[in-house]
Amino acid sequence: MFTRTITQAAAVRSRGGSIITRGLGTTRGRTAAFHVQDNDDFQDRVLNSDTPVVVDFHAQWCGPCKLLGPRLETIIGGKGEKVHLAKVDIDNVSDLALDYGVSAVPSVLAVKDGKVVDKFVGLQEESRIEAFVNRLIGE
Amino acid sequence: MRSVVVVVVGGVRLGLLPRCSTTSQYSRHIHTSRASVWASKSYFRRPTSVYGTVGVCGSNIKVVGSLESAGGSFVSMAPITTDNINPGEVVDKSIAQNKVMIFSKSSCPFCLKIKDLFKSLNVEYVALELDQINNGAEIQNALLEKSGQRTVPNVYINGEHIGGADKTISLHTQGELLPLINKSSHSYDYDMVVIGGGSGGLAASKESANLGMKVAVCDFVTPTPKGTTWGLGGTCVNVGCIPKKLMHQSAILGGELKDSREYGWDTPETVTHDWGRMVEAIQNHIGSLNWGYRVALREKKVDYLNAYATFTDPHTIKTVDRRGKEKIITSDKFLVATGGRPRYPDIPGAKDHTITSDDIFSLPHAPGKTLLVGASYISLECAGFLAGLGYDTTVMVRSILLRGFDQQIAEKIGTYMEQHGVKFIRGAVPTNIEKIEEGTPGKLRVTAKTTDGEEVVGEYNTVVVAIGRDPCTSGIGLENAGVDLAKNGKVVVEKGEQSSVPHIYAIGDVMEGGLELTPVAIQAGRLLARRLYRKDSLQTDYVNVPTTVFTPLEYGCCGLSEEAAIDKYGEDDIEVYHSSYQPLEFTVAHRPENDCYAKLVCVKSENEKVVGFHILGPNAGEITQGFSIGLKLGATKADFDNLIGIHPTAAEIFTTLNITKRSGKDVSAQGC
Numbered sequence: 001m002f003t004r005t006i007t008q009a010a011a012v013r014s015r016g017g018s019i020i021t022r023g024l025g026t027t028r029g030r031t032a033a034f035h036v037q038d039n040d041d042f043q044d045r046v047l048n049s050d051t052p053v054v055v056d057f058h059a060q061w062c063g064p065c066k067l068l069g070p071r072l073e074t075i076i077g078g079k080g081e082k083v084h085l086a087k088v089d090i091d092n093v094s095d096l097a098l099d100y101g102v103s104a105v106p107s108v109l110a111v112k113d114g115k116v117v118d119k120f121v122g123l124q125e126e127s128r129i130e131a132f133v134n135r136l137i138g139e
Numbered sequence: 140m141r142s143v144v145v146v147v148v149g150g151v152r153l154g155l156l157p158r159c160s161t162t163s164q165y166s167r168h169i170h171t172s173r174a175s176v177w178a179s180k181s182y183f184r185r186p187t188s189v190y191g192t193v194g195v196c197g198s199n200i201k202v203v204g205s206l207e208s209a210g211g212s213f214v215s216m217a218p219i220t221t222d223n224i225n226p227g228e229v230v231d232k233s234i235a236q237n238k239v240m241i242f243s244k245s246s247c248p249f250c251l252k253i254k255d256l257f258k259s260l261n262v263e264y265v266a267l268e269l270d271q272i273n274n275g276a277e278i279q280n281a282l283l284e285k286s287g288q289r290t291v292p293n294v295y296i297n298g299e300h301i302g303g304a305d306k307t308i309s310l311h312t313q314g315e316l317l318p319l320i321n322k323s324s325h326s327y328d329y330d331m332v333v334i335g336g337g338s339g340g341l342a343a344s345k346e347s348a349n350l351g352m353k354v355a356v357c358d359f360v361t362p363t364p365k366g367t368t369w370g371l372g373g374t375c376v377n378v379g380c381i382p383k384k385l386m387h388q389s390a391i392l393g394g395e396l397k398d399s400r401e402y403g404w405d406t407p408e409t410v411t412h413d414w415g416r417m418v419e420a421i422q423n424h425i426g427s428l429n430w431g432y433r434v435a436l437r438e439k440k441v442d443y444l445n446a447y448a449t450f451t452d453p454h455t456i457k458t459v460d461r462r463g464k465e466k467i468i469t470s471d472k473f474l475v476a477t478g479g480r481p482r483y484p485d486i487p488g489a490k491d492h493t494i495t496s497d498d499i500f501s502l503p504h505a506p507g508k509t510l511l512v513g514a515s516y517i518s519l520e521c522a523g524f525l526a527g528l529g530y531d532t533t534v535m536v537r538s539i540l541l542r543g544f545d546q547q548i549a550e551k552i553g554t555y556m557e558q559h560g561v562k563f564i565r566g567a568v569p570t571n572i573e574k575i576e577e578g579t580p581g582k583l584r585v586t587a588k589t590t591d592g593e594e595v596v597g598e599y600n601t602v603v604v605a606i607g608r609d610p611c612t613s614g615i616g617l618e619n620a621g622v623d624l625a626k627n628g629k630v631v632v633e634k635g636e637q638s639s640v641p642h643i644y645a646i647g648d649v650m651e652g653g654l655e656l657t658p659v660a661i662q663a664g665r666l667l668a669r670r671l672y673r674k675d676s677l678q679t680d681y682v683n684v685p686t687t688v689f690t691p692l693e694y695g696c697c698g699l700s701e702e703a704a705i706d707k708y709g710e711d712d713i714e715v716y717h718s719s720y721q722p723l724e725f726t727v728a729h730r731p732e733n734d735c736y737a738k739l740v741c742v743k744s745e746n747e748k749v750v751g752f753h754i755l756g757p758n759a760g761e762i763t764q765g766f767s768i769g770l771k772l773g774a775t776k777a778d779f780d781n782l783i784g785i786h787p788t789a790a791e792i793f794t795t796l797n798i799t800k801r802s803g804k805d806v807s808a809q810g811c
């Protein structure tokens with residue numbers, strides 16, 4: 001196989017189908033994190049969600065995303081059912097990312113009642129992520 | 140002469156034949172000869188033979204009065220009277236017949252400002268100076284009635300009331316003025332569809348969209364026989380310039396690590412290189428570039444279709460995406476910027492077992508012992524970095540190295556590479572390639588034949604073929620559109636990158652007679668868009684384009700090779716100044732003294748004008764870029780001599796070249 005990316009060969013630029021990220025299910029908040037498959041899925045599980053959602057726009061080619069991802073998972077996993085984590089691979093669901101103005105990754109949005117209420121771009125310290133999530137869930 | 144202009148122009152303009160007097164003043168702003176053809180077609184609707192170029196027309200009627208200046212690029216409409224015409228009719232006709240209509244007063248500073256704005260945008264307008272006609276006041280009343288605005292300037296675009304100076308300027312600052320002006324008058328889906336989202340196509344599409352056009356880009360990467368594919372951006376970003384230069388850099392760093400010991404660093408004697416880590420880092424960078432292009436297209440409102448396009452007729456393409464979904468799209472104009480792909484030799488095993496430059500930059504495993512087939516710059520560059528990274532590297536060459544480049548330097552490159560671990564098999568071509576071991580990498584047996592008919596057999600882990608590239612012009616329905624192709628498959632173009640079908644253009648690697656370089660494609664795309672949609676006249680200049688071959692010692696050049704200069708001017712008229720040199724950095728590192736080389740090719744009968752600039756040495760690309768402007772401006776050898784060097788640099792060698800090749804004197808660098 002000569003696919004272009006070494007480590008995530010299967011995930012890069014592939015059909016927008018399901019991607020399995022190892023490690024995601026091992027944190028406490030097993031059900032809290034999911035991968036957005038397409039626009040409808042985003043509408044359904046993010047915009048229409050009763051629970052606030054943190055949306056992590058990331059890419060396989062983005063080093064900082066790989067560091068931020070686990071931090072988000074840990075912090076959000078620790079909040080139980082109070083907040084969900086939606087992961088969007090911008091190369092798979094590109095139009096969605098472009099619609100939300102994602103010009104650099106990682107880009108993280110806080111969504112509540114279908115509205116973006118907060119956001120940050122780039123890798124952040126754990127304490128700042130914690131504060132970001134707490135603001136979203138009102139703690 | 141004047142009366143001809145007056146009658147016809149005035150008459151056609153407002154249907155007011157033939158009442159002419161000197162009381163009215165229309166001014167028209169036109170730019171280039173190209174634009175004037177356009178202007179005469181769309182506006183004057185009269186035989187061009189009467190007027191020749193519109194610019195000439197302008198100079199004829201200058202006498203009338205307040206014709207705007209600026210070197211004949213403005214034309215004042217002929218004097219006509221609006222005296223006996225219903226003012227409302229004058230207003231309506233002026234608005235209906237002119238894309239950009241300005242009701243103005245010649246003394247009003249805001250009017251001047253608006254006219255200057257349109258001039259700066261190269262937009263043609265017609266201005267009616269109300270203070271220079273008898274019934275100006277009535278017309279102003281009619282305007283008030285029609286537009287609710289009494290003041291001037293009163294601007295109409297495509298029949299639509301815009302407003303005064305403030306409104307027009309604010310539209311411009313919001314980027315909405317040009318789109319209003321360039322509104323299409325056709326019923327196609329797009330004004331411009333670009334086929335190929337590479338260097339040229341992206342540049343052209345973004346510029347066209349900037350100028351207010353509705354644009355789509357189709358970009359689709361057909362996977363290589365090995366299954367490699369990539370994202371948006373074309374060859375240069377994904378499988379060309381970018382990964383190539385980064386791998387070259389990786390190899391250069393290896394050399395500098397060795398040097399570092401001489402400079403006091405305790406660098407270990409053996410350091411290792413991780414191919415996979417390098418590839419991942421480079422591919423990550425490319426991923427971010429791909430995304431950057433997506434974002435840029437979205438920002439510019441260019442529609443991106445990740446689909447393969449084929450012409451079905453001159454104004455229609457069919458696109459097919461990777462799921463096989465088809466779409467039919469029509470467009471007023473098309474740009475073919477489909478680039479090229481590597482050619483495979485027609486021998487058993489080639490497509491099954493070899494890779495090309497399309498695969499090597501994302502190869503997931505180290506290539507191992509590698510054979511490169513071909514003497515193109517791509518082959519030599521790949522061989523250079525592979526050897527620099529420590530792989531056993533061989534280049535198989537049929538005849539000369541770097542065809543088309545200066546042959547003295549090409550041979551120097553070969554010699555240097557040979558001294559630095561690259562093996563060359565000269566005068567041979569492969570005839571058969573078979574797999575003898577599976578694996579990553581596996582093992583291949585390559586059989587070749589020399590020009591003497593001898594058989595050469597070798598075993599390699601990886602074989603990279605780099606014997607040339609074919610333009611992507613077959614199977615895309617160009618025949619359905621009636622586009623003429625040259626023998627080599629490239630699109631034949633007239634000046635201005637226009638194909639045999641006037642509304643279909645071609646730029647970049649598919650254009651016959653062009654140069655296969657990214658900045659050339661970008662420039663061609665950008666300037667083409669400006670000519671089409673901003674009435675610019677600037678053509679892409681394909682002469683004295685600098686370039687660099689990123690072999691271990693870089694080779695930068697601009698202008699003619701020594702051979703080409705001799706061909707063109709004759710041996711007697713050419714003086715070559717040259718010198719070997721040793722960059723200061725090489726001294727402490729104990730690198731050889733005479734590897735680097737500089738030469739200027741000058742034409743004696745033209746005051747020793749420099750027509751060829753050549754440098755072989757580190758950072759040649761950086762050096763050549765700056766000097767090339769000298770060649771474009773016609774610098775002579777004396778200009779180079781007058782230039783003061785920057786010390787200590789390698790580039791300063793060009794300010795002190797004093798040995799001619801003809802003298803036969805030794806040009807070896809003088810070491811200690």
Ligand SMILES: Cc1cc2nc3c(=O)[nH]c(=O)nc-3n(C[C@H](O)[C@H](O)[C@H](O)COP(=O)(O)OP(=O)(O)OC[C@H]3O[C@@H](n4cnc5c(N)ncnc54)[C@H](O)[C@@H]3O)c2cc1C
Pocket residue numbers: 334335336337338339340357358359360361372373374375376378379380381383446447448449476477478479496517611615646647648649654655656657658660
């Ligand atoms: C190994 C290598 C190294 C290079 N190094 C340099 C360098 O250092 N400096 C330099 O200036 N140049 C370099 N080049 C050359 C440079 O890459 C090209 O000149 C440049 O990319 C040409 O641009 P383009 O717009 O003509 O086409 P491309 O960039 O090739 O883009 C064409 C695009 O069109 C797509 N396409 C083709 N057919 C269709 C279709 N029917 N429908 C939809 N999409 C289609 C292709 O997939 C591709 O994405 C290098 C090339 C190679 C191969």
